Amino acid sequence: MLILDNLRRRLIGTPLPTSAHHEERYSNAEALAILSSDALSSVAYATQEIVLVLGMGGAAALPFTLPITVLIVGLMLIVASSYRQTIKAYPLGGGSYRVSQQNLGQGAGLVAGASLSIDYVLTVAVSVAAGIAALTSYFPGLAAARVPLCLLAVLLVMLANLRGVSSSARFLSLPTYLFMGAVVTLLVAGFIKMGLGQLPPLPLAEQQRLLAAAHQGSQGLQAIGPLLLMRAFSSGCAALTGIEAISDSVAAFKPVEWRNARRVLGVMVLMLALMFSGISALASQGGLVVQDNGPTLLYQLGDRIFGDGPLLFVLQLATLLILLLAANTAYADFPRLSAFLAQDGFLPRQLCSLGDRLVFSNGIFALSGLAGLLLVIVDGSVSRLIPLYAVGVFISFTLSQAGMVVHWWKLRERGWRSRALINGIGAAITAVVAVILLISKFTQGAWVVVVAIPLLVALYLRIRTHYDDVALRLRLATDGPLPLPAAPPAGGGIPTVVLVGQLHRGSLEALCFARSNASELVAVHVDLGGGRAQALREQWSRQLPDIPLEVLESPYRSLVDPVVAFVRRFETLHRKHHEAFCMVVLPVFVTRQRWENLLHNQSTIRLRQALRERGTRVVTTVGFYL
Structure with a gap:
């Protein structure tokens, strides 16, 4: 245990007190780097995926790249305008899940939560796979180790996020700004060369040869029709993933939160x-x-514009770093979304607990495990992941914007009609895009997301049912004084400590057992924050006034350390009175099904061992x- 604790301290740092939580906020520059890395990094593969699909139609289809890009940019501006409204209306964050749940009902909220959860896992997988593709484009000899490199990258990003907001912000800001500078330099140099006639297009014969090689083994070229263009458009819509991240994390900004969040959103969309x-x-x-698993489009542009020199190396290095770290957007938002769902009883309660560094550590571990498993399944291929990508996020876009329309209609404040109109247009357009994505990507893998969303919603509801059943089972029959057995006669029993999280039937039975065996009885509650301690004190004084209650402060959110320290003092005191034994009583739940243990904090096991x-x-x- 001690060795593992020391290793953890070295990797993620020493614990931070809960009082430091308000200090763990992003400045605008840090937020642009952290929360925009997913959206900004998508330029490394969004155009590439458009070209890859259009290539199926031959050289004649490639000129459609620019018109499709213009459509996607227009959609980007509409979605960003809609989310500006959401940020101000929901300054505590919560994004699509909270907006949909509060305005459209529980079912819509859970669909939005499931859609975003899937998309965050895909964000990590796509970003990491694309980053490793940038690395193997520059170093082709590493292509065989693609999957192990992907898993190593997930591990490194996970460790960076476990260190906390401030540490990860300092670590992650530089690559984001390096990438932005490298791409802007590439574009400026490219347009200058194009204006000087030094960037001629590939000859038609060379284009056709490369397209034939790229689609070797497929059933020939496809006709340039609506379906091909829809598929290219839907693949390019990967550029919009990550736009919602800022609205999910408004509470992570420094005051005034909503105003700073809107500023960062504007800069992000402009750069994107x-x-x-x-x-x-x-x-x-x-x-x-572009060829699948071949040199990336951005590498080809860099090679043509910069040549094989240091600027090309910087471009690829910056692309690798931001794509690896674009996963950080999901690491910023997935744990927060999971915490919201857990607070509402739809996911295990452990997901709302803050770790040593004031981050939702359990959510970070869950995201890393799911993304790593997905990367192994698809063999680290970006093209196999893209068909799954963006479907979930556009469903959540639609639900969020529809929820905002209902929100403005309920409030009917001054100017509500114009705000509702902006969100209504956003909802209608993203709904159309979601349908296009489903139609064009369904057979390529989008069906997996369509099946996964209702399965996740069913899981959420099953977990909520379990928690509701447990709450009903634990409810006390009365709000008045509670009956307890008589204490042992004088000289009998042993000094006893009972750990109490809440006062319910489970803890009452533990107290009854302890009372019947204790010469001296004291109940102990650890205050982990959240304002529950004061409510417990009031309930205790009303229902169990004869049993002393000790509330232990825990500034580092540890359950084990305060209890162990208290028990040590308790035992030391009673040894002075020549009492050889003291007893510690721990209430535990015994579930019907073994899997239900995952829904309850297993802190009793760690506490007993300590x-x-x-x-x-x-x-x-x-x-x-139970």
């Missing part, structure tokens, strides 16, 4: 539109062709059967 449009324009003018390691001789658990 400029970089995406510029790359598409240069790729279209050059007639570039007490025994430190010399407590009698540790008793009292089971309450």
Whole structure:
């Protein structure tokens, strides 16, 4: 245990007190780097995916790259305008899940939550796979180790996020700004060369040869029709993923939160539109062709504009770093979304607990595990992940904007009609795009997302049913004084400590057992924050006035350390009175099904182990059967 604790401290740092939570906020510059990395990094593969699909229609289809890009940029501006409204209306964050739940009902909220959860896992997988593709484009010899490199990248990003907001912000800001500078330099140099006639397009014969090689083994070229263009458009819509991240994390900004969040959103969308449009324009003018798992489009542009020199290396390095770290947007938002769902009882309660560094550590671990598994399944291929991508996020876009329309209609404040109109237009357009994505990507893998969303919603509802059943089972029959057995006669029993999280039937049974065996009885509650301690004190004084309650402060949110320290003092005191034994009683739940143990904090196991390691001789658990 001690060795593992030391290793954890070295990797993620020493614990931070809860009082430091308000200090763990993003400045605008840090927020642009952290929360925009997903959206900004998508320019490294969004145009590439458009070209890859259009290539199925032959050289004649490639000129459609720029018109499709213009449509996507227009959609980008509409979605951003809609989310500006959401940020001000929901300054505490919550994004699509909270907006949909509060305005459209529980079902819509859970669909939005499931859609976003899937998309965040895909964000990590796509970003990491694309980053490793940038690396293997520059170092082709590493292609065989693609999957292990992807898993290593997930591990590194996970560790960076476990260190906390401030540490990860300092670590992640530089690559984002390096990438933005490298791409802007590429675009400026590219347009200058194009204006001077030094960037001629590929000859038609060369284009056709590369397209034939790229689609070797497929059933020939496809006709340039609506379905092909829809598929290209839907693949390019990957550029919009990540726009919602800022509205999900408004509470992570420094005051005034909503105003700073809107400023960062505006800068992000402006940079995203400029970089995406510029790359598409240069790729279209050059007639570039992309092969699956071959050199990336951005690498080809860099090679043509910069040549094989240091600027090309910087571009690829910056692309690698931001794509690896674009996963950080999901790491910023997935744990927060999971915490919202857990607070509402739809996911295990452990997901709302803050870790040592004031981050939702359990959510970070869950996201890393799911993304790593997905990367292994698809063999680290970006093209196999893209058909799954963006479907979920556009469903959540639609629900969020529809929820905002209802929100404005309910409030009917001054100017509500114009705000509702903006969100209504956003909802209608994103709904159309969601349908296009489903139709064009369904057979390529989007059906997986269509199946996964209702399965996730069913899981959420099953977990909520379990928690509701447990709450009903634990409810006390009365709000008045509670009956307890008589204490042992004078000289009988042993000094006893009972750990109490809440006052319910489970803890009452543990107290009854302890009272019947204790010469001296004290109940102990650890205040982990959240304002529950004061409510427990009031309930305790009303229902169990004869049993002393000790509330232990825990500024570092540890349950084990304060209890162990209290028990040590308690035992020391009673040894002075020549009492050989003290007893610690721990209430525990006994679930019907083994899997239900995952829904409850297993802190009793860790606490019992820690007490025994430190010399407590009698540790008793009292089971309450659910």
